[in-house]
Amino acid sequence: xxxQRRGWxxxxxxxxxxxxxxxxxxxxxETSxxETSxIETSALTKRYPRGVTALDGLTVAFAPGITGxxxxxxxxxxxxxxxxxxxxxxxxxxxxxxxxxxxxSAERIRTLTGYMPEHDCLPPDVTGTEFVTHLGRxxxxxxxxxxxxxxxxxRHVGLHEERYRLIGTYxxxxxxxxxLAQALVGDPRLLLLDEPTTxxxxxxxxxxxxxxxxxxxxxxxxxxxxxxxxGEVERICDHVxxxxxxxxxxxxxxxxxxxxxxxxxxxxxxxxQELAAELTRRGLVSRPDERALLVRLExxxxxxxxxxxxxxxxxxxxxxxxxxxRVEELFRDDQAPDHETxxxxx
Numbered sequence: 046x047x048x049q050r051r052g053w054x055x056x057x058x059x060x061x062x063x064x065x066x067x068x069x070x071x072x073x074x075e076t077s078x079x080e081t082s083x084i085e086t087s088a089l090t091k092r093y094p095r096g097v098t099a100l101d102g103l104t105v106a107f108a109p110g111i112t113g114x115x116x117x118x119x120x121x122x123x124x125x126x127x128x129x130x131x132x133x134x135x136x137x138x139x140x141x142x143x144x145x146x147x148x149x150s151a152e153r154i155r156t157l158t159g160y161m162p163e164h165d166c167l168p169p170d171v172t173g174t175e176f177v178t179h180l181g182r183x184x185x186x187x188x189x190x191x192x193x194x195x196x197x198x199x200r201h202v203g204l205h206e207e208r209y210r211l212i213g214t215y216x217x218x219x220x221x222x223x224x225l226a227q228a229l230v231g232d233p234r235l236l237l238l239d240e241p242t243t244x245x246x247x248x249x250x251x252x253x254x255x256x257x258x259x260x261x262x263x264x265x266x267x268x269x270x271x272x273x274x275x276g277e278v279e280r281i282c283d284h285v286x287x288x289x290x291x292x293x294x295x296x297x298x299x300x301x302x303x304x305x306x307x308x309x310x311x312x313x314x315x316x317x318q319e320l321a322a323e324l325t326r327r328g329l330v331s332r333p334d335e336r337a338l339l340v341r342l343e344x345x346x347x348x349x350x351x352x353x354x355x356x357x358x359x360x361x362x363x364x365x366x367x368x369x370x371r372v373e374e375l376f377r378d379d380q381a382p383d384h385e386t387x388x389x390x391x
Contacts, residue, residue, distance in 0.1 A: 082106035083235050083267045084129060089138035091124050091291075099124035101291035102138065107269055111261040113278030113299075114271040116288035122271045123163070125288070126237050130155055143234055156185055159228030163240040163271075167220055169213025173204055176212060177227045184231030191230070198226040202256060218249040225256070236260070236268040242277060250274075254281050311351055312337040312364035323354045339368065 084107035091100040100121045114122050127133040129142050131151020140147045142154045168176060174195050181191030199208045202222040207215070212223060221241060228236055241257065242250040258281040261268045272278055278285060278299075285302055287294040311331070313320055321331050321338055327350050331338040340351065348365075355362050 081108065083109055084140070084142055084269065086125075086140040087138055089125075089128065089140050090136045091121075091128065091133065092136045098291050100128075100135070103288070103291065103293055104138075105286055105293050105296050107267075107286060108284050109267045110283035111258070111268045111270065111281055112284040112286060113282035114269055114286050114288070115273065115275060115278055116294070118273065119290075120288040121291040122288060123239060126160070126239055126269075126271060129237065130158065130160060156231065157234050159231060159233035159236045159266075161224045161228040161236070161238045161241055163243055165220055165224075167212045167215075167223065170211060172209050172211055173199055173215070173219075173223050173226070174208040176223065177230050180227040181230040186231065194230050194232065195226070198229040199223070201229065201260075202226045203252075217244045218246075218252070221245060221249075221253060222256075225253075229260070233266060236266055237271075238268060239271045240273070241270065242272070242274065250277065257281055307342045308368045309340045309342050309347065309351065310334070310337040310364060310366055310368040311340055311355075312362075313355065314361045314363050316358060316360045319358055320354065320360060323358060324351070327354060337364065337368075342367065 084105075086103050086105055089100050089103040090098070092098050099119075103121070103125070114125070116122050124133065128135050128140055129147060131147050131154055134148070143157050145154050145157075147154060171179075174192075177195035177198055178191050181194050182188065184191075186194060196205075196208070199205055202225050204219060204222050204226060207219060212220065215223065221244070225238070225241065228238070238257065242253050245253060254277055257268060257270065260266055261281075270278065270282065279302075282299050284296070284298050286296045311320070317333070317338060321333075324331050324338070324340060329340050329347065329350055331340045333339075340347065351365065
């Protein structure tokens, strides 16, 4: 257990809990997690009745840190999480979590992993502290330690003052936070968060994302965040795993995904069509992108041409900068992942 994670532990009882639960798994120690990945899958396939394929030969590794698991609805994100927790068996292939095979060590994996489901399954007639304490007991904590750890978890998610309120009186944001608290109560090494900002307004989403980033940074817990809101993934994640139709579309670091491209974004307050026409006449092909024009950067001369054209047309320049790629571009029908130019491949 790292010093960062011990920073919010209820006390030394955490260590005795780890030793006790690890003892039931011969030959596996708490230091057996691979240094390069916390989740690995190899040719993982899941087929449901009536010909529905949720995962199709998925081979991928999740590095430590915060990883965004992205993809359209039906891409296989939730099925992957269920397999990783040992709740659903794969049709073929294998998966491991924290160095343990999901088929052979599902129960142990669930003691080392915190799971926050997308949909509410919260009892309305119990208090937040009762609910989180109960989940702590289910994770294997003794009664006193579970109560102490529940108080710590609720404090860290911002529910300390509301911990004795009935969950049925909680707002949507509070319900999301109590779900996160129960995922934290067992002192996990890995968190699996399925759409953690569902139902939240912009302010609530921002607060939840800040909380997730703090947990990953300060507590040293690796986190896999399943989300369809790609801007949120860009904001907090170190890595991205993109799924499409049950297969791997791309896995990479966020820095690589959003690196500066060889494209200039040119934004003017008015006259965009005239600007595009004149750039074309000068040999620079452009294409519209929201409020800007995207122009292939061929060198310093490209800046000079754009400057001269804007000055010649007397247009008010609002922005001229090298554009960073966005994760959402992976899922554009008209654009390949490494697309750079307005008119063709990079």
